[in-house]
Structure formats: C-alpha cells, structure tokens
Amino acid sequence: QLQLQESGSGLVKPSQTLSLFCAVSGGSISSGSYSWSWIRQSPGKGLEWIGYVHHSESTRYNPSLKSRLTISIDTSKNQFSLKLTSVTAADTAVYFCARGHVVPGTLWFDPWGQGTLVTVSS
C-alpha cells in the first residue's frame, strides 16, 4: 500500500527558508493523475491546504502562500518537496504530505504522511 513520509528541518529561524521532503513508497509518483499535496495544521488555523504538484511538474498553490512557496517533484527519487521562504512564527505547524485524488471539480487527500512538526523560532 502507498505510504508517504515527511522529512526536513524541524527548527527554522525567522526570515529563513523552510524545506521539507515527502518520500513516496509502495507506488510510483509518476502513475495516475494524482496531485501530490502539502497540508499543514496549526493550533490557531486548523488544517490549511498549502499546494500540490503533478508528475508533469504543473503546480497549484494556496494564494495566501503563493509568493513564498515552491513545490517541486523528483520522479527519479519518487519524492516531492516544499520550500517556503521568509518564514515567521505563523508558519509554525505540523506539515503533512498527502496524495490528492483528482476528479473533475473536486479533490480529496488519501493517504497522508504521519506529519512533521516545524517550529519557527530564533
């Protein structure tokens, strides 16, 4: 069965760049019409969709984060990644990666990685 595992920096200083990776196992990231997604969860804002990348490298981002965000995919390593620049304390959250199931007009997320806590602090 498909599994996703996040990795990356757990502590980031304000104004620096947050970098995370999501390794996909049990299936190819290149197969199907899935949208490989990032979602975060913070106590103050609940669950927030960040953005996704398709294996064609097309992307779609949450407009509220778009100016600071890059999501990319590496099919040779079966993984995708997230970079968020100029972070502040408001970016402190548990970050999840997930596979997005795309059907015309809708999208749902299944499965999810276990999540990784990223704290923004000096």
Place this chain on the structure above:
Amino acid sequence: QSVLTQPPSVSGAPGQRVTISCTGSSSNLGAGYDVHWYQQLPGRAPKFLINGNNNRPSGVPDRFSGSKSGTSASLAITGLQAEDEAHYYCQSYDTILTSWVFGGGTELTVL
C-alpha cells in the same frame, strides 16, 4: 476562521447515532462543490473517511455516511463505538479563496 463551519464538539453514547454538520456558503458548498470527510485520532494524521459520492476506502465501515444539501453537509455515524472518538474535518473548494479548504473540526466524544 474557516469558511466551512463545524460545531466544536458533539457527543453520544455507544450505539447511538450522531451527526456532524459542515456549513458553507454560495462560494463553496452552495456552488456545487463536493464535501469530503476526514477522521483524526489523537496524535495521528488525518485519515480519509468518505468522499462526496459517499465512497469509503476499504476499512472504513458503512456506519459512516455523508450527505449534502445546498450550503450544508453532514457526516452521520451510526452504532457509535468508543474507537470513533476523534476529531472530524470536512473539506471542499472555495471559489472566492480559490483554494481547497477545511472546516475547523469537530471533536467527537463517546460517553
């Protein structure tokens, strides 16, 4: 504040039926976008429960069902069990935010 409003908490006794509401507006549920539901057990990642067509992944019992009408949706859980104690989230798309959005979550307590 999420554009999808859920009650902060609901509760029920074992064996009972509970419903969790998800209220939106004309820019999301009222615009015809499907609602999907997730269950998050304490300390765990959210788990996909049911999609807008009432399709459940294997392993999710048919005690869970979803419905939608106009700008509101509901998740119903019948035959409540202790293992159902978790947070539940709805998810859809909003045309004003041009983003996929989640409800604020509902904590289900099994009495």
